[in-house]
Amino acid sequence: MSDRSSLPSPPLVGLFGFGAFGRLIATHLAPHCPIRVHDPLLSPGPLQPGITATTLEDAARCPIVILAVPVARMQAAARAIGPHLPHRALVADVGSVKILPADILCRELPPHVRIIATHPLFGPQSARNGIAGHRIVLCPLRGTSAAPLSAFLRRTLGLDVILTTPDAHDRDAAMAQGLTHLLARILSEMGPMPERISTSSFDLIRTAAAMVQNDAPEVSHAIAHLNPHAGAVRRRFFTIAGRIAESDDAHDAALFPETAFQ
Amino acid sequence: MSDRSSLPSPPLVGLFGFGAFGRLIATHLAPHCPIRVHDPLLSPGPLQPGITATTLEDAARCPIVILAVPVARMQAAARAIGPHLPHRALVADVGSVKILPADILCRELPPHVRIIATHPLFGPQSARNGIAGHRIVLCPLRGTSAAPLSAFLRRTLGLDVILTTPDAHDRDAAMAQGLTHLLARILSEMGPMPERISTSSFDLIRTAAAMVQNDAPEVSHAIAHLNPHAGAVRRRFFTIAGRIAESDDAHDAALFPETAFQ
Structure with missing residues (x-):
């Protein structure tokens, strides 16, 4: 048995932002540092x-x-903390997009600072029963491999760690998060949904929409506007939806030329 | 204790169609009749x-x-069985839409026949672990209240029974099933989805899409084309998606006038 007092003391963690996600981080890190x-x-x-x-x-x-601050406030936060960071401090953000915060942190933080951009693929709602088994994206940007952080996240917190680049992250997130948020907005504008006449599959879609409808407005804004790949995904979705609507209308017109159903 | 041999013997059930859904019905009814x-x-x-x-x-x-036959074959089936049905037989369909089969059955079946249109809101996939707790819609059309059938479905099979009219059913189903199928088609045309960079909410949407992508083509066709309310829902979805895409594009253009992200 090791003598606990002889272990190095855990590092102090400075957390900026105590919104819904900042509180989630603090709760899960506090037992460890x-x-x-x-x-x-x-x-x-x-x-x-x-x-x-x-x-x-x-x-x-x-x-x-x-840095658990909205992406739109990342530059101000980086500038404010820069002069106070100790030599070789490790700075990580937790934003929903990665290209923009990665650019900001690399540009604004002093050169001695080590940087890893991260995106925890969970939130207060999906992780309400714990974070073990959830996924987190790490993009090592400067001065460090992600290995030590990755080992802590895997072994101690039980997270599934995905190593990638900001661009590869934003491409995939534009589909995953972009489509989920887009669909949630469309459903919410479509008005009241049927309460009882539903199916298991539609119930899943409504659950998914409700999960992101609770997201902070800054998160939805970042997903729609601060991911450079979001616009292309949105336009592709719209083009395909339009093609299907048009082809279905044409099919209907051929099936029921006298609008037997009206 | 009652003497089982003195109970009336259970009624014979004639089942037309032994596709995926016909087999599901047969499996769950066989222990009872x-x-x-x-x-x-x-x-x-x-x-x-x-x-x-x-x-x-x-x-x-x-x-x-x-009648567990595709909606498109309902008229031929009704005409074929009509002359053979016993006096006051009870005929039920199980189609995904209700206005069209209800019209067909009331028009084609002999006047002495009792008719209840039904829509089990589950399928071989969502009910792979059993049907108890799933929902079924009943629309009594002619010669009978749905009470005896409803009692059997509730008490013996554990189903949640929803009594309504064909029109009210098709209005709600055009949203629930119509939107699920539309979304599944859009996702399938968007091409490969990110495998690892995903979220719990997007995973639910992909699961929902995969559930209906396995539906028989006749089911998808009925949901898209044989529900008279489907076209309006589809066009509304497309109009709202277009409005959001346009407003997001305008917002992007104002945020990044020099297309800083391109």
Whole structure:
């Protein structure tokens, strides 16, 4: 049995942003390392066991810093913390898109800082029963392989780690997240859905739509507008939907030339 | 304890069609009543305990007759069995749409025949672990309340019974089934989906699409073309999708006037 007191103490983690996702991160990391949170809405002081709200400077002085801020605020956050980061600090974001935050972090953070862009493919709702088994994307950008972080996420948190590049991530996410959000918006505009006359498959689609309809507006905005591949997926979806609608209408017109059904 | 031999013997059920759904019906009814199946692809003779393949005339002579044939073949089936049905036979279809089969059955079957149109809101795939808890729509059309059938479906098979009219059914099904099938077709035309970079919500959508992509072509055709409300839902979906695509494009153009992302 090892003598616990002889183990190196776990690194301090500085967490920026204590919204829904920031709180989820803090809850799952607190058993493993002390957390210093900075959020303009929090007064400094203890929040929960292992989680302490603090000043921007204090949170930025940690060897590991996580930016859980909206993608649209990433540049301001990077500029604000840059001067306070310790030598070779590891900085990670958790945004839903990766090309844009990756560019911002590489441009705005001091050259000595190590950077890994991440996208946890889960949220407070899908991970309400725990995060083990969920997926997280890692894009190592500067100064480090993702190996040590990846080992921690796999072994300690039980996550399925996907290593890729920001561009490959955004291409795939434009389909997965882009289509889910687009469909949720269309369904919500279609008005009330049938309550009882439904099928197992349609119930799954409604569940999926409800899951993302609860997302923060910043998340939906990033998925629709801050992923450079989103527009192409949206237009492709629209073109194919239109082709199907047109061909079905033509088929109907041939089947029922006298609109027997009207 | 009642003497089982003094109970009335269960009614013979004539089943027309032994496709995927016909087989599902036969499997779940056989423990409760003997089944006589007619399908042009079957030679007369025993199939499974309680299920016997037989001639059209023989299957039509049963006091309860279930038509598990494609909606497009309903008229031919009704005309063929009409002359053989016993007095006050109960005839039910199981089609995915209800206005069209209801019209056909009321027009083609002899006036003495009792008619209930039905739509089991499950299939071989969603009910692979049993039918209890699944939903079935009943539309009593002629000569009977749905009460006795409804009681059997609820108490003996554990189904959730929804009583409604063919028109109300088709309105709701045009949303539930129409949108699911439309979305499955769009996704299938969009090509390969990301395998690993996905989310719980997108996984649900893909599961839903895969469930209906396995439907028989006749089922998909009936849902798209033999529900008089399907066209309006399809056009509404397309119009809303187009409005969202256009407004997102305009938003992108305002955000990135110099196409910084291209």
